[in-house]
Structure formats: structure tokens, C-alpha cells
Amino acid sequence: MDLFEHQGKEFFAQYGMPVSAGEAVFSVDEAVAAAGRLGTPVMVKAQVHAGGRGKAGGVKFAADIDAVREHAGNILGLDIKGHIVKRLWIEEASDIAEEYYASFTLDRSAKTHLGMLSKEGGIEIETVAVENPDAIAKIWVDPVDGLTEAACRQWVLEAELPEAAIEGTIDILLKLYIAYTEGDADMVEINPLILTSAGKVHVLDAKVTLDANSEYRHPDYQQYDETQVRDEREAAAHAHGLQYVGLDGTVGVIANGAGLAMSTVDVVNQVGGRAANFLDIGGGANADLMSAALQVINNDPSVKSIFINIFGGITRGDVVAEGIIESMKRVKIDSPIVIRLDGTNAEDGRRLLEPELGDDLVLEDTMLSAARRAVELAK
Ligand code: GDP
Ligand code: MN
Numbered sequence: 001m002d003l004f005e006h007q008g009k010e011f012f013a014q015y016g017m018p019v020s021a022g023e024a025v026f027s028v029d030e031a032v033a034a035a036g037r038l039g040t041p042v043m044v045k046a047q048v049h050a051g052g053r054g055k056a057g058g059v060k061f062a063a064d065i066d067a068v069r070e071h072a073g074n075i076l077g078l079d080i081k082g083h084i085v086k087r088l089w090i091e092e093a094s095d096i097a098e099e100y101y102a103s104f105t106l107d108r109s110a111k112t113h114l115g116m117l118s119k120e121g122g123i124e125i126e127t128v129a130v131e132n133p134d135a136i137a138k139i140w141v142d143p144v145d146g147l148t149e150a151a152c153r154q155w156v157l158e159a160e161l162p163e164a165a166i167e168g169t170i171d172i173l174l175k176l177y178i179a180y181t182e183g184d185a186d187m188v189e190i191n192p193l194i195l196t197s198a199g200k201v202h203v204l205d206a207k208v209t210l211d212a213n214s215e216y217r218h219p220d221y222q223q224y225d226e227t228q229v230r231d232e233r234e235a236a237a238h239a240h241g242l243q244y245v246g247l248d249g250t251v252g253v254i255a256n257g258a259g260l261a262m263s264t265v266d267v268v269n270q271v272g273g274r275a276a277n278f279l280d281i282g283g284g285a286n287a288d289l290m291s292a293a294l295q296v297i298n299n300d301p302s303v304k305s306i307f308i309n310i311f312g313g314i315t316r317g318d319v320v321a322e323g324i325i326e327s328m329k330r331v332k333i334d335s336p337i338v339i340r341l342d343g344t345n346a347e348d349g350r351r352l353l354e355p356e357l358g359d360d361l362v363l364e365d366t367m368l369s370a371a372r373r374a375v376e377l378a379k
Pocket of ligand 1: 043061094096205
């Protein structure tokens with residue numbers, strides 16, 4: 001789950017990190033009122049799930065209320081990398097002396113947490129990594145040990161931050177690590193972390209991705225779930241409790257189990273096709289779930305064929321077959337369906353499907369031959 005900047009700052013503030021006072025608003029009038037309460041100068045900042053807002057004209061300094069009105073009017077409705085701005089964050093403007101970068105994320109290859117700190121902040125870290133890799137100080141933190149103050153201090157010294165920024169940065173990084181781990185985040189990034197003209201270290205931007213699977217531990221994360229921007233296909237699938245990711249190909253994919261769904265996308269690619277989506281219907285492939293899955297895929301105009309790939313373990317082949325037959329009665333499907341059915345009770349399932357087979361419903365023996373057929377039908 002991606003958080004808006006202002007949600008990220010509220011999240012950081014809960015862990016004691018210094019952020020600017022501000023208000024989230026949805027209109028020019030609300031922006032003006034918020035700036036009136038906060039007192040100018042303020043920053044007018046687009047809230048979208050995308051970085052590089054500054055460059056795109058989505059972050060503006062407003063010295064007075066007239067400027068707030070002007071900037072809010074310009075930024076609302078702006079298209080930033082395909083995201084239309086509907087919400088603004090109005091915050092007290094800071095006086096910046098220097099801009100740094102700080103983040104924690106999971107280093108999957110090292111199987112541990114990775115912290116990155118750089119005195120070159122305010123620009124994208126990918127750019128720093130290419131142009132000046134030595135300017136990024138890295139620390140790998142074993143989750144069992146956690147981030148000790150001594151290790152954190154060492155890390156900050158390696159980053160060669162100026163003397164005035166050291167203590168404040170250590171304090172923020174220790175809190176950022178706690179927010180990252182206890183908050184079940186996949187990624188936390190502060191860019192820029194600033195040193196103010198008054199000599200304080202302060203959080204000026206917040207990028208936070210939370211692990212949606214941890215929601216049961218954090219009931220308040222429901223609020224973030226509600227502001228996720230999903231494409232229409234994903235929203236429909238999510239409403240039915242399906243694990244769905246929209247892709248840009250033409251073969252709709254339905255599989256039981258995330259591993260099989262991923263392999264199905266791979267095998268479609270392998271035989272020269274492109275999957276329109278990833279869709280895992282999970283263990284219980286009953287008629288309700290199958291109907292919902294077929295409906296979601298059928299509503300995607302780029303889908304030209306549908307590949308249902310089921311390997312029955314706990315899921316029984318005959319139940320899956322009944323589900324497919326029943327859902328085809330409920331949903332009018334526009335594309336031909338290719339089925340591969342294997343595993344528990346697959347024989348019974350195939351027998352049930354036999355009378356339904358034709359041009360629009362094809363049964364194949366193997367995953368590979370089914371993928372070939374689906375790709376062929378998508379042409
Ligand atoms: P991003 O472009 O999406 O990463 O948005 P940021 O929140 O990082 O803002 C972009 C840039 O705007 C920052 O790197 C700063 O240089 C500048 N900026 C943001 N907030 C302030 C502020 O309070 N005062 C000043 N002077 N500049 C700011
Ligand atoms: Mn930023």
C-alpha cells in the first residue's frame with residue numbers, strides 16, 4: 001500500500017520524527033483557508049502516488065495567500081505521470097540549508113534490511129547511484145539485532161554529513177528504522193531530509209509503502225487501503241477478494257495459487273504471448289469465485305483469450321469444472337477459454353467439461369499446450 005506524502009508524514013510523526021505542520025485539502029478554497037490557519041509562507045504540494053512532483057510543477061512555494069490561491073488552482077487537476085491531482089498538502093514552508101536522502105527497504109538478495117543515506121538529497125537516488133555512487137552510505141541491518149545507536153552513528157559518519165546535522169540525523173534514522181519495522185513497511189524514504197537554516201534536521205518529504213498483509217496487526221491501516229489508487233480492473237477484483245494485478249497483454253490468466261499464476265504468466269510469455277493480468281483465485285475455486293474472476297477478465301477490453309490453469313491439490317478438479325460450467329451460465333464471456341485441469345479429481349472434472357467443449361471452450365492436456373492454444377486464439 002502506497003501512502004500519500006501527508007499520510008507518510010502522519011505515520012512518521014507517530015514515531016516521533018519531526019515533520020512540518022500542515023493540512024490535506026481538496027479545493028482551492030480549502031487550500032486558502034488552511035494557509036490562513038497555518039500562516040504564510042506555505043508549500044502547496046500535490047498528493048499523488050508518484051515521485052518527481054517538484055519537477056512536474058506539483059510543489060510550489062507560496063509567500064502569501066494570493067500565491068496559495070494561484071498555485072492550488074494550477075496544481076489541482078494536474079497530470080503527474082498519469083496521476084491526476086485531487087488532493088493537496090499545505091504545509092508550513094521550511095528554510096533549507098542542505099538536502100539529504102535517507103531510506104530503509106528490504107534487500108532481497110542479502111535477505112536483510114538495507115538502509116541508505118546520502119548527503120546528496122533532493123534528487124532521485126537512482127540518479128545519485130549512477131552519477132555518484134560513492135555518495136551513498138549503506139548499512140545492512142539484521143532484523144534480529146535491530147539498528148543500534150553505535151551502528152547508526154558509524155553509518156552517519158560514513159555518509160560525511162556536516163557536524164551540525166549528525167545528532168539530528170541519528171535521532172531520525174533510529175526512529176525511521178522503528179517505523180519501518182514495527183509499522184510493517186516495505187519501504188520508507190525521506191527525500192529530502194533537510195538541515196534547516198536554524199540548524200535542525202527535519203523530514204521534508206515522505207514516501208512510505210506498507211505491507212498490506214499486515215493490516216490485521218494495524219486496524220488504522222484501513223484508512224490507507226481506502227486511498228489506494230487501483231486501475232478499474234484491480235478495483236473490481238479487489239472488491240471480490242481476488243488477488244489480481246493488471247498487465248498489458250491479451251491473454252487473460254486465471255490460476256489457483258500465486259506460484260502457479262506467476263508460472264502461467266511466464267509460460268504465456270515463453271510461447272510468444274503476453275498476459276493481460278495475473279489472477280490467483282486461491283484455494284476455493286467454486287462457482288462464485290470463478291464467476292467473479294471471469295467477470296473481471298471479461299470486462300478487460302484488451303483480453304482476446306482466457307487461460308484457466310488449475311492444478312488441484314486441496315481444490316478438487318470436479319468442483320472447479322462445476323464452477324466453470326456454472327459461471328459460464330451466469331456470465332456471457334466474449335473470449336474463447338482454454339482450460340488445463342490437473343491434480344486431484346482432474347479426471348472427473350474433465351468428464352464434466354466434455355459436453356461443454358467447442359470453439360469457445362477448449363481443454364488441453366498440458367500447461368504448455370494450453371498456453372500455446374490460448375496465445376494462438378488471442379491473435
Ligand atoms: P518530490 O519532487 O515529489 O520529491 O517532492 P518533494 O516534497 O521532495 O519536494 C521537491 C523539492 O521542493 C524539494 O527537494 C525541495 O527542494 C523543495 N521544497 C519542498 N518543501 C520545501 C519547503 O518547505 N521549503 C523550500 N524552500 N523548499 C521546499
Ligand atoms: Mn521528494
